[in-house]
Amino acid sequence: MSYGGYMDNKLHGFLIGSDIQVDINNKRLIRVSSGNSDKILNFSAVVLKDIVMKLLIYILTNARDDVVSKEEILKNVWDDNNLSSSNQRLWQVVNELKEKLSLIGISPDFIVNQRGKGYKVNHSYITPLYYKESNYV
Template structure:
């Protein structure tokens, strides 16, 4: 991402905002419902959203980047469990099941139609001189 742009979070399925700084899911339906995510769930969600697009995010890639890099024990079962818990939480906000699609028992595909980055422009603009 450009040095003048700071990622604040993600708008998910126009129903939910995920704050990167606070690791919290916030409802956009006016109910003020919010759920803070524990570290591993937050890391998994952020990684999936960051890598969203046409490429399959493999289980191995997730295990390395969510667990192994942080000195945590990884396994396919652990990935399945955390992914299932994350989907249950997102379902509580009525987010479409199509956001994360399981592909070929090998990984996940994130549907970009459901994801929008929320950014802040940090570049200082000079005023006065033209």
């Protein structure tokens, strides 16, 4: 599954800030940071359900610079994947995503609901991470 980007490259994940990686293939969020000392490294990981990861990818790809409507999210995350969509389901999955994000230290206002419009990412440092597939085995 390709999520846009460079011509021959595939999206591997995202870097949020300087220490949180979204690992799409393994459906997890990973945080690696040094605590109060450069000698101690803190590592935490959270596994996401399929639909939660699909929502996160869609939001990180499309809602960084602009608000994405609920209808657009429902169509692209649920309907296009042959899943049953509803505003209630979207609300539940957004809340589950926010809960998982908070477990690794991302603020609850990382994903903002702009009433009547849709959702937007409230973070300025999100970097897509790509890889180039090789023909080598």
